[in-house]
Amino acid sequence: MSRAFYWIFPHPFLTILLAVVWTLLQNQVSAGMVVFGIILGIILPKLTSVWWPDRPTGFRVGKMTSYAIMVLWDIMVANVQVAWIVLTVPNAKLKPAWIVVPLDLKQPEAITMLAGTITLTPGTVSADLSDEGHSLLVHVLHTFDPDGVRDDIKNRYEARLKEIFA
16 A cells, blocks of 8 residues: 555655645635646656655654744744844844754755754854765854854754654
8 A cells, every 4th residue: 555655646745735835826726726736746746756766764744743833933932032132232242153063864855954944043044064964054143152052953953853854
């Protein structure tokens, strides 16, 4: 059953995403557009699956859901923190920092999720990935403890992504 399922749906989450996006782009929900979105969601991943030979196999949806909720919360909190910094800290007293975060993640999808999470969180930007993929260069708007920021990224985000993509 699993083999047949993945033959029809080589990337099931991409299938769902494509069907939903197609339906939303139509500005109205109708049965025909939903069915056409599902058809596109099946055909496009099937046609492009030859270029995705190393897709993650151990993706855990439940852990991804809790990760997404945590990231959304962190984004809201960081928005308030950055607003506070902008309103209260003069430019001369800002402590920006470049931080090298060594990576334990090996899968490109997991590294991309980590870099995206860092960039989505206000006050931080992932700027570069080393050629070997062993470290990520992150810019922080204001910090007195760069090592603490590095440890927070590794413990809060990378550890959870290792569980999701195990």
